[in-house]
Each structure stands twice: as structure tokens, then as C-alpha cells.
Amino acid sequence: xxxxxxxxxxxxxxxxxxxxxxxxxxxxxxxxxxxxxxxxxxxxxxxxxxxxxxxxxxxxxxxxxxxxxxxxxxxxxxxxxxxxxxxxxxxxxxxxxxxxxxxxxxxxxxxxxxxxxxxxxxx
Numbered sequence: 001x002x003x004x005x006x007x008x009x010x011x012x013x014x015x016x017x018x019x020x021x022x023x024x025x026x027x028x029x030x031x032x033x034x035x036x037x038x039x040x041x042x043x044x045x046x047x048x049x050x051x052x053x054x055x056x057x058x059x060x061x062x063x064x065x066x067x068x069x070x071x072x073x074x075x076x077x078x079x080x081x082x083x084x085x086x087x088x089x090x091x092x093x094x095x096x097x098x099x100x101x102x103x104x105x106x107x108x109x110x111x112x113x114x115x116x117x118x119x120x121x122x123x
Contacts, residue, residue: 008042008050015044022056024049029082030059034094059092070098 009015015023023044027033034057040049059080062072078091116122 008044012044015050018053020053021050022053024051027051027056030080030092032057032059032079032094034096057094057096059094061090061092065093065095065098066101069101070095071101072098 006020008021009018012023012026015021016026021041024040025048033051033055035055038051038055040051042050044050060068065072072093076093076097079094079097080092082090082092084090
């Protein structure tokens, strides 16, 4: 609450640590302003756009979303494509393009056939 009443920081370094605001140049390759209709809060030194951190979304690959327990929808197109100096292109998606994965049913080790080796405590 206090951060919203504070004035904009006076230096680039202060923006980097600020809880509410971020500069356009400080957005990472996997960051995106979402929704795209959001207007900047202001300008830093009359040139660089200042954004609310609440409007910065982190993009992830389909594999990274899977590790987070989410699945990218089939019909979704990547918002960004990153080429990290290789022929492989990382396709990045936002959280709003994913669905939560259903929880897997709990299975006891006896049903699966996995358990300690008899006579030892090793699996």
C-alpha cells in the first residue's frame, strides 16, 4: 500500500529494486506486459516507459509449465520465440494460455510393485 503512494524512483538502480515499478529496459527476455492494453504509468527522464510490476508476466516454455503443474492448451500459439544462439527456438507461453493439470490419483507402492527389496531397506 505504501509503495503505491511513493513517487517514482529517481535512478535506474532504484527502479531495479522497487516493489511497484519497473523500467522497459529492465524487462527480461521472458517477461511481457500483460494485458497488452495496459498503459505505462509514466516516463523515466522523458524517454523510457515505466510499468507496474503487477502487469509484468513471466513467460515459460511448455516443459517449464508442465513442471509447474500446468499444461499449454493445444490451440495456443507462442507469444514469444527465443533463439539462444542455437538452432533450437524456445516457444514461450503465458499462464493465461495454460490449464491446471488434474491431480494424479494416489497409488500405494504395493499396487505398483515397487517396494523395499526383502531383507534390505533398499528400493
